[in-house]
Ligand SMILES: Nc1ncnc2c1ncn2[C@@H]1O[C@H](COP(=O)(O)OP(=O)(O)OP(=O)(O)O)[C@@H](O)[C@H]1O
């Protein structure tokens with residue numbers, strides 16, 4: 358079977374202040390998978406996605422998106438950052454944040470217009486936030502803020518979606534709503550990479566998984582590699598998948 | 603001179619007009635650019651830049667012997683920029699925290715500047731150059747060319763903000779995301795920092811090294827309180843800045859001994875205090891009032907619910923009951939009874955009360971209402 362590789366990570370090493378937090382990572386994400394990145398706190402999950410997105414410069418190695426460097430492919434990729442990484446007291450509205458998703462295709466200087474607003478409203482509708490479009494973002498709940506971030510990425514109409522803990526601090530309803538949208542994206546042939554903490558739901562939500570703890574422990578289909586052995590290697594304690602499943 | 607006289611003279615008197623125009627423009631520039639500094643929570647950056655400008659002023663004087671302010675401000679600009687890029691360099695190249703880097707550069711440059719200043723003051727022609735005016739500013743020394751310079755900087759800032767409006771907004775909200783969309787955030791960062799350095803440099807003669815960062819931050823911090831819209835915030839900050847400049851100049855011109863810079867900064871600080879207390883939405887006063895009102899409402903709702911529990915034991919919900927029954931209920935007062943009657947939830951007839959259909963409805967909805975947000 359010859360499948361297209363969406364994201365290819367080669368010998369990637371990243372360090373903050375000379376302390377390596379990612380060590381020699383090799384990774385291929387096939388197109389069309391819904392992949393979880395799992396690993397303990399501080400394992401370097403956020404760092405790995407930031408390196409994929411060219412936000413952090415690695416000290417060695419490279420990342421390719423559909424065979425080309427990120428700089429040439431940024432229109433193919435949509436990013437959902439960790440919710441806590443921005444100041445939600447910023448003076449702006451939900452609709453305005455979602456419109457930011459159109460800025461990349463607009464390019465420099467050009468302002469969003471009616472078309473961009475229409476796309477943003479559609480994305481808000483999709484995540485069930487249409488009625489909150491004029492809300493000041495600080496007056497949204499954590500789950501609603503997460504939906505806004507998701508809508509902002511959806512507006513980008515990308516081929517690859519990279520998300521940092523989109524389920525953090527959301528209730529069961531929102532989690533279901535988000536995962537349904539992600540599965541819909543996969544159905545459309547998009548590639549979705551999600552940093553995920555809830556090991557229980559990995560087999561239910563995802564078909565591909567990467568275990569990470571500074572080094573890459575394993576990567577492959579959930580069916581093949583989501584097992585005791587890899588969990589133990591990653592988390593350092595005895596995990597029983599049988600209990601999880 | 604009284605303040606009225608000042609405002610009648612401002613349009614005819616050359617000196618007054620120059621100074622007033624200069625301080626007003628300075629206020630506008632600082633308000634606009636300070637808004638971005640406040641949103642990025644980089645309050646100390648302005649302080650570090652202005653302090654870093656001091657050695658540049660003295661060195662420019664030592665090299666050229668010039669007394670005109672524009673030459674000295676070029677020196678300020680250069681050392682301000684050097685200081686800024688050292689700060690950025692330290693933050694990216696070492697593992698020092700950003701406020702450590704800022705504090706370090708601030709004290710290093712300012713200390714060096716003061717050292718040079720005391721040395722230069724002993725030289726014969728230094729007194730006339732009046733270098734010490736750059737410490738706390740001296741608006742009275744503003745001349746027309748200074749005002750043109752300030753106007754030029756204002757125009758540049760305005761044009762740049764309008765052109766890169768979408769990019770700056772995006773970057774200040776979410777820098778990583780901005781990068782992921784393919785924008786060059788380094789370029790944006792350099793442009794914004796350069797504008798802030800420029801705005802600080804043009805303020806040194808008026809407000810001085812020491813107070814300049816307050817001039818940058820205060821109007822913006824005040825403006826943030828009144829609005830949740832970035833464009834409106836920047837506009838308000840510019841207005842507050844301009845008013846600080848104008849009133850500061852008016853007050854110091856009408857009371858001979860007050861130096862203009864500190865008065866301007868005090869007026870700006872006054873705007874901050876007023877805004878933090880009185881702005882609707884974010885202001886302390888309205889927050890407190892809302893808190894009291896909520897507490898009061900909660901108390902009333904509890905009483906109403908208690909009455910509802912009594913009323914529903916009777917077939918006719920509006921059947922009168924004795925006020926006395928309520929006496930044992932915590933939170934019941936004569937006033938709360940009156941408030942409930944005012945809202946037509948109950949009617950009171952002498953020593954008897956009865957629930958109205960409206961009150962009954964309200965009480966039922968009180969506890970199965972999930973969505974109290976907009977209530
Ligand atoms: N900006 C930074 N400067 C220095 N060290 C950092 C920085 N960001 C992250 N680190 C360090 O790098 C390591 C990996 O961090 P990262 O945020 O990638 O972990 P993570 O797997 O996403 O963790 P979490 O599950 O807590 O989100 C951690 O040890 C962290 O302390």
Ligand SMILES: [Mg+2]
Pocket residue numbers: 402403404439521
């Ligand atoms: Mg993380």
